[in-house]
Amino acid sequence: MLELLLQNLVNGILMGCVYALVALGLALQFGVMDIINFAHGEFVMIAMYLVFWISLYLAIPGSLTSLIVAPIYFVFGLVVYKLVIDRIVGTYPLAQIAATIGLMVLLRNLALAAWRAQPRGLQYEVLRGSVTLGPVVVPISRLTAALVSVGTMLALHWFLTHTRLGLALRATSDDMQAASLLGINVRRMFALAFGLGCAIIGIAAAFIMTFQQVNPESGLTWGLISWIIVVMAGLGGVSGVLLSGLILGMVEALEITFWDPRASLAVMYSLFILILWVKPRGLFGRR
Amino acid sequence: MRRRPGIGRTILVGALIVLILLVALAAFYMRKPAPTPSPTPAPTTAPPTTAPPAPKIEEIVIGMVEPLSGTHSIFGIEAKQAAELIIEDINAKGGIKSLGGAKLKLVVEDSKDSIEGAKLAAEKLISQYHPPIIIGAYISRHTAAMAEVTEREKVILVADALVDFLSEKGWKYFFRACPKTSIHGKTAMDFVYETAQRKGIDIKTVVIINEDSVFGRYTALGAYHEALGLGLTVLDQIEYPYDIADASPIVSRLMELDPDVVISVPYFSDGVLIATTMEEVGYKPMIVAGAGGCGYCDPDSISAAGSAVEGFTQTYSYNPFLNTPYNREIVQKFQERYGKLPTEAGGIIFYSLWTIKEALELAGQMFPEDPLNPDNLRQAFLALDITSGPAAETYPSGHIKFGPNGDNIYAMAVVLQVQNGEPVLVYPFEYAQAEPIFPIPGYKP
Amino acid sequence: MRASDLKPIVALTAMLAALPLAVRMNNYYVLLLTWILYYSTLVTAWNVIGGLAGQLDLAAASYIGLGAYTMGTLLTRLDVTPWVGIPLGGLVAAGFAALVGYPTFRFGLKEAWYALATISSVVVLQKLFLVWEGVGGPEERYLPARYGELYYLRFRGYAPYYYILLAVLVMVLLLNVKIRRSKTGYYLLAIRENEEAAEILGIDVRKYKLRALLIYAFVTGCIGGIFALISGYLHPHHFDTWTSLQVAILGIVGGAGVGSIYSLPATTFIIYSISELLRSTLGGWIPGIHLIFYGVILTVVVLLKPEGLSETYERLYGRIRAALLRRRAGGG
Known part of the structure; x- marks a missing residue:
């Protein structure tokens, strides 16, 4: 029993890191622009398809495609920003939510029309096998994904705290008007934040694909998980997102092991409502 | 309808509730006794001999409802591909011979992967094309929603959904060749x-x-x-x-x-x-x-x-490697056209459509004056005993015969x-x- | 309520009541009209929360499902007539709405959290009802097939449901007009325009938002009961996120809360018809074409005409009227 508990805590932690990485892009966009992208899950789904096709045609392992998908997705983010987000920043909230919902419906069904509902999984993957640490078995694909997640988060954290651009981003996030008075081009910061958020999605998607498959409907799951993490983290920076991801991952793993696997989403959702109820600024919010 | 000062909102709401309860109560006492399943009268075997010769049938519409969008579209799309292939094949091989070589025409509707859409699709097929037979809808609950329509309109429903209870509902015009769950x-x-x-x-x-x-x-x-x-x-x-x-x-x-x-x-x-x-x-x-x-x-x-x-x-429910001449032929055709091996969703359609073809042939022989009458068609389905031909050659057990509940007695996975x-x-x-x-x-x- | 408010409702009712006769009770068209009316009632009810109160509620399917399960469970287990079960379903839905709404309507909390909480609630209720074998479970639960009896409200054709929904639509329209003219309506409008200002003026923002939500949830729960009667069974898939999204999309595109309330049924009629046309013509070649259409129209309308289409209809109506008058003047 103890072994099972230990094994699943580890499973949960590894998955939690991945969840945190998936949510990180959303958290960054939310932090800087104060916009919740409802199409986030669909962005993840499209990125997973990109990973699949690139890996198939270039015959390279899925994990390596992150190097290609992340820049593509950065540009994709800029384009979406210019076409849609730029027009709704600062308008009334209903329009913001509605526009991204439109995007969500559109992307999901374009994917269906283009690639049909057939689930796609990577064929070439070097990340197979597992390492055994005492009583715990750790699959290498999950371990790599978790390590990359933490690495990406550290890199982002360093970027936000040690570079001029990063500091400008943070300033925009803290006080848009003051930042604009200081000569920061707020619009450009928004575009940067959106592009960066998407690039992170690109990285996350590549590593999810090392152990998951994608179909046009898979966006909803990833969207839901990301929203919950962002609510939990509040405006708590990178560490808040990581901690929230870990909590979510462990709650899920333990729930599946010791109760009913079918109810895991329900448990996570109750957590979501509970946090909104008692700590509406998130568990790790600074404001 | 300016509100008179005397009547308050509470009274209005109260009156509404009382009214609803009164209607409910009245309805309760007007209930008919629960319907007891009456035994279906034995079909009159002697066909009317004085019936005028039936007009020649040129084309028979086969309706198909499948989830072409949504989560289950992967199955619906393959089923549609398979159906198009088989219908072409049946027509190329001379159509329904007992009906003077009548051709089959396939009309496919998307069930939108919802109950709402499945019902709409079935109603549309029936009211616009009057098909004697509808095949579908892969998902059991959509099939059940459709069955309400097909039973009312007396249209034969050939199901490609596997869940057991579909054949336990006492539906009269329901047949299923594939093995249940x-x-x-x-x-x-x-x-x-x-x-x-x-x-x-x-x-x-x-x-x-x-x-x-x-x-x-x-x-x-x-x-x-x-x-x-x-x-x-x-x-x-x-x-x-x-x-x-x-x-x-x-x-x-x-x-x-x-x-x-x-x-x-x-x-x-x-x-x-x-x-x-x-x-x-x-x-x-x-x-x-x-x-x-x-x-x-x-x-x-x-x-x-x-x-x-x-x-x-x-x-x-289907074996793509079944080593019979027809199965080899159709698998090859399928692969040439769609670039993949037919699996479950397509395979069920292969033998289900050929079974429909055999039933139509039989109906043409048994009831030459009115082969497409739903009750005649139903008799033909029940009389089927397929042990050879394309339907048998694509079916795992090679034997299709429907029991009274519409399930294949020789179903096999x-x-x-x-x-x-x-x-x-x-x-x-x-x-x-x-x-x-x-x-x-x-x-x- | 003024007489001028009632005139269009009477006209609309008369027109809608005649429609099934116009299509000569063809089952397909009557069913199509029934679904259009079903969404029209949902969207018109949604106007109370989405339009008047300005909260993007995406939980329509939650309330529908709860209403359906309450009505259906009472009917199948205790033989309680839908006449009683439907309003009870509405109450259950309203209770659930309060549970989600109370924490998320806290002053100053972002609108987006409410939208997220509501759309997630649909997924979660679906899972919970799947697990809750006593009432839900993965198996369909069929309603008694006792057709044509007033006690069970089950009919073989669709026309009876069409007229039931028409009655509901009229009630919901009246409700909308009434709320708009009431104190609650003015407060809601104030909250929508500027929540902080409203709070400073001493309006209890949470209370009024909750009031709007409860009304909306109750009505939607009732419609859910009717939905179960039409579909004939209960299944966790009655909690369907797409229904929620569709209602909100139709509401936003129709210009909920901005223009005339009649723009909502009109939009539903137009968009649902186009989407059905797309499904039945192109759906075989391009799977999901009707859904792409929804996505495109929502994005385009929000970006180019964020106030929705209601004004467009009014201008169109004005122009047609002017043309008719001119012709009459010219002819006479």
């Missing part, structure tokens, strides 16, 4: 048990894992009852959502239980997820036997999961196993292409 579950269990006996290996414990839809549940129940009947111990039955993000917690539960046999009812990609997770953590039971039509042995799953599904088995990266038929033993591998590679006692 409980047969799939039973076949998976029987296969494992008989293979173990052949190999002289003792199996005692079983864990059943299934995705959480009604389809998964019924298939799992079929396996469960069979396991109990065979004297095996079912340690646990785990249900999980098919879109599960990570299978590690489920696999670690399996490792903790450590059964001899895992019977699994996957939806689609969850099967691959479970197989790769098992491979990664290096856990294999004696066998993972899939039940229920898709999962471990589909070409897509094998290419996605690679060596992880080696030795895994899966039951199917087959078991494929992944051997060296290829799906091969291993059960029933008399049709098998290869000896089953048991226990599967990677099993450590």
